[in-house]
Amino acid sequence: MRTSSIRAIRRVELSRAAFEAVIRYGLRKTTLEKVGDIAGVSKGVVLHHFKDKSALLEAVFRRSNTLLSGSVVELYRYAETPYERLWAIIVANFFETIFNRQVCQAWVSLISEVPHNTECQRVQIANNERIRSNLMHELKHFLPEQEAEQVARHLGVHIDGIWVRAGLLPHPVETNMAISEMQFAIEKMLPMDEISATKHKEARKKIRAVADIALGSKAFKEKFLRV
Structure with missing residues (x-):
């Protein structure tokens, strides 16, 4: 394996360890030593891949x-449909594997550093x-482009707001x-006759069930998580 490939793998491992450290200890108490402990390496190894805590913070982001x-x-x-793809975005942002109290608290700690980095x-x-x-991309199936742009921005803000509050x-x-x-917001911002409401309800139900299997699977957790 090439040295560059080994270095890339090590950086991913350390990024995971740093992410876990922020979840365990909070941003202020996360140190290069604690990241090294979680990754099973010395502080010197961490410094070899990330010159300081600021660089490590970027990797956590x-x-x-x-x-x-x-x-x-x-x-x-x-x-398979615009309804289902819209709900895939929503469910993915709030599924239990990622959206839990510890991760939300860690994320609040992280975003407080954004203005300074x-x-x-x-x-x-x-x-x-x-x-x-x-x-x-999905809202254009339901709204004129200019209005879809506004709704996309508002839904994005709503997602961030729920994470911060959590x-x-x-x-x-x-x-x-x-x-x-999120469903309440969607129902207020999108055209919502009886047929549309039913399709949204069915899409949410299907994607939620899929998420329980796909995002809750051992394979997905091993690929993306170490917490």
Whole structure:
């Protein structure tokens, strides 16, 4: 195996370890030593791949966004209609494997650092654009393009808001509650006659069931998670 490939694998392993450290200890108490302990390596090895905590923080941002995008891609495989693809985006952002109290609290810690870290800003902007683009692609099936653009932006803000609230509240926000709040927003922003309402309901039910199997599987967790 080439040295560059080994280095890339090690960086992924350390990014996972850093992500787990933030979940366990919070951002302020996460140190290079603790990341090394989780990864089973010395602080020197961590420093060899990431020059400082700021660089490691950027890797954690990329890691968290990879988890979300990987979940969406996985559910897209089973979505056959615009309704189902729209709900794949929603369910992927709130499935239990990723959307749980510990991860939400870690995410709140991370985004507090965005204004102070240019690279993290860049990663977060790219993530926001990805979510907006995914939503926009499906919403154009329901709305004129200009209106779809506005709704995509509002739904993206709504997703972020639920995550922030879930990270701040003293009690967990359950997946079904978060998805139901998104459904309420969708019902208010999209054309919603009786037929459309039924299709949305059926799409949510199907994608939720698929997520239980696909995102909850051992194979998916081994590919994307180590927490």
